[in-house]
Amino acid sequence: MRPPAVVWDSALLGYDLGGQHPFNPVRLLLTIRLATELGVLDGVELLVPDAAGDEELLRAHVPEYLAAVRQAPLVGWDVGHGLGTDDNPVFGDMHDASALVVGSTLLAARKIAEGEATRAVNIAGGLHHAMADRASGFCVYNDCSVAISWLLDHGFDRIAYVDTDVHHGDGVQAAFYDDPRVLTISLHQHPFTLWPGTGYSAEVGRNGAEGTAVNIPLPPRTRDASWLRAFHAVVPSLLAQFEPQLLVTQCGVDSHDEDPLADLSLSVDGHRAIYATLRELAGTYAGGRWLAVGGGGYQLVRVVPRSWTHLIATVLDRDVAPDTRLPPEWVADVGRAAPDTEIPVAMTDGAETAFKPWGDEVDDPVDIAIRDTRRAVFPLHGLDPDDPRD
Ligand SMILES: [Zn+2]
Numbered sequence: 001m002r003p004p005a006v007v008w009d010s011a012l013l014g015y016d017l018g019g020q021h022p023f024n025p026v027r028l029l030l031t032i033r034l035a036t037e038l039g040v041l042d043g044v045e046l047l048v049p050d051a052a053g054d055e056e057l058l059r060a061h062v063p064e065y066l067a068a069v070r071q072a073p074l075v076g077w078d079v080g081h082g083l084g085t086d087d088n089p090v091f092g093d094m095h096d097a098s099a100l101v102v103g104s105t106l107l108a109a110r111k112i113a114e115g116e117a118t119r120a121v122n123i124a125g126g127l128h129h130a131m132a133d134r135a136s137g138f139c140v141y142n143d144c145s146v147a148i149s150w151l152l153d154h155g156f157d158r159i160a161y162v163d164t165d166v167h168h169g170d171g172v173q174a175a176f177y178d179d180p181r182v183l184t185i186s187l188h189q190h191p192f193t194l195w196p197g198t199g200y201s202a203e204v205g206r207n208g209a210e211g212t213a214v215n216i217p218l219p220p221r222t223r224d225a226s227w228l229r230a231f232h233a234v235v236p237s238l239l240a241q242f243e244p245q246l247l248v249t250q251c252g253v254d255s256h257d258e259d260p261l262a263d264l265s266l267s268v269d270g271h272r273a274i275y276a277t278l279r280e281l282a283g284t285y286a287g288g289r290w291l292a293v294g295g296g297g298y299q300l301v302r303v304v305p306r307s308w309t310h311l312i313a314t315v316l317d318r319d320v321a322p323d324t325r326l327p328p329e330w331v332a333d334v335g336r337a338a339p340d341t342e343i344p345v346a347m348t349d350g351a352e353t354a355f356k357p358w359g360d361e362v363d364d365p366v367d368i369a370i371r372d373t374r375r376a377v378f379p380l381h382g383l384d385p386d387d388p389r390d
Contacts, residue, residue: 004315005117007104008032008046012124014097017089022261023138027297027304028124030334031312034305037327038320038347040313047111049104051096052146056106059149060142060175065133069140070095082134098140101125105143105293106150112246112289113154119282119290121315123308126250126295128169129196137167137196144250144293145175148182151246157181160244160286162235163188164274165252165295166262168199168215172250178207183214183242185235187227189255189264190217190369201372204380211380214238216373219365220263224270225355226366227255231277233358233370237390239285241381247282251275252295253307261298267351269322271307275314290315301334301341310347322348359388 013025035041057066068081072090084090091097101124108120128144129137148159160183161176163169169186176182191197205213216230239247251274257265275292282290292315297304306326313320324347335343356362358370374385383390 002115002117005108005111005120006041006044006046006312006316007049007108007120007122008124009048009104011100012049012104014093015101015124016091016097017138018091019089021089021138022298024300027300028294030301030305031123031308034326034330035309035312037330038309038324040309040316040318040320044316047107049100049107051099052102052106052141053099056146056150057099057102057141060130060132060145062133066095069098069135082131082136087138088135088140094140101127102141102143102146105147108291108293109147109151112291113151113156118288119292119315121292121312123294123311125293126165126252128163128165128250128295129167129171131171131174136171139171142171142175144172144248147291148172148176148248152181156245158242158244159183159246159248160239160242161185161248161250162278163250163252164255165250166255166259166264167194167252167296168196169250170196170198173203173213176209177205177213178209180209180212183212183238183244185214185216185238187216187218187231189262190219193220194262201369201376204377211377214373214377216369218264218369221265222366223265224267224273224351224353226364227264227266227270228273228277228353228355229358229364230366230370231274232355234373236281237383238377238381239281241383244286246289246291247278247286248291249278249293250295251292251308251311252297253304254296254298256297256299256303256307258299258303259297261296267349267353268303268306268310269348269351269353272310272314272322273353275311276319279314301338302344306344306347320347322346357388
């Protein structure tokens with residue numbers, strides 16, 4: 001296997017929605033610092049991205065929207081396209097900073113397509129809400145959709161996209177809703193209870209692509225064991241049937257119990273278990289090819305840096321043991337910068353991640369989602385929704 005690719009440049013911190021906006025790029029900085037100080041990145045050459053050009057952005061966006069993003073800082077508030085709202089405020093170099101995020105995920109995709117890496121990770125990516133003609137949910141341009149579109153033109157016919165962010169991966173689903181070459185699977189908090197209000201089990205794709213959109217809406221307060229139970233009841237079987245050549249994963253960590261914007265109750269240990277599972281599934285079903293991007297995550301100090309350090313470590317096969325102590329220098333610096341926050345001391349929340357596989361006669365609140373999702377899509381893949389062996 002080729003060495004994994006890690007994309008990072010401090011210029012990515014320029015995607016900054018400003019003020020008290022929850023999408024604060026400090027989370028990326030704290031993650032890279034933590035991964036560096038733990039030795040996870042020792043000897044790893046970080047790949048520096050270029051901004052994506054219009055030709056690439058137009059894979060996922062309409063020309064009028066690109067023009068609106070470019071003009072937004074100049075013309076003030078009346079630009080439409082979801083820009084200039086509380087969620088998506090206009091900032092000075094919005095176009096360039098957003099195009100750089102897309103370029104960073106494209107670079108990761110290129111490394112895999114060109115055979116220079118089997119796996120690649122870009123924690124700055126994962127802007128899964130951006131739509132063809134509008135900004136949405138803190139996302140200006142959709143790096144996931146652009147990269148998948150590019151990969152479809154560069155040797156890949158079957159791509160699986162798995163989205164573990166707490167919010168529905170609506171922008172990526174919309175981009176490929178009628179494309180049978182892309183299987184999108186999103187696990188998220190139930191749309192009744194969380195923005196953007198989509199991601200029901202009944203959303204399955206259309207126009208010959210029925211079954212290639214998959215949604216697993218989970219009840220609020222779902223914990224690690226139940227989340228993993230739902231994941232394993234649906235995802236591996238579909239990957240086995242779909243036979244992707246590449247696994248793309250959006251790894252938002254706003255599913256954590258302490259995240260201020262949502263209500264699932266996962267732990268850093270749960271996130272670590274998810275990444276190990278994604279790596280294993282890429283190995284089993286996608287020739288080892290795995291492109292991992294970041295996403296949401298708004299507990300900037302206590303959650304994101306530890307969870308995404310685990311993500312980078314998992315991609316690099318340098319798994320960090322949960323009881324690993326955080327480097328004293330990182331703890332001291334972050335403690336000074338965030339004096340009111342209790343800084344964690346180890347790479348664990350002390351949570352138990354063992355789970356009971358679905359089909360065990362025990363009734364778990366997530367079993368409703370499992371049954372609904374399996375019944376909605378399994379028959380479209382020739383699988384029996386009611387047989388736990390499928
Ligand atoms: Zn999110």
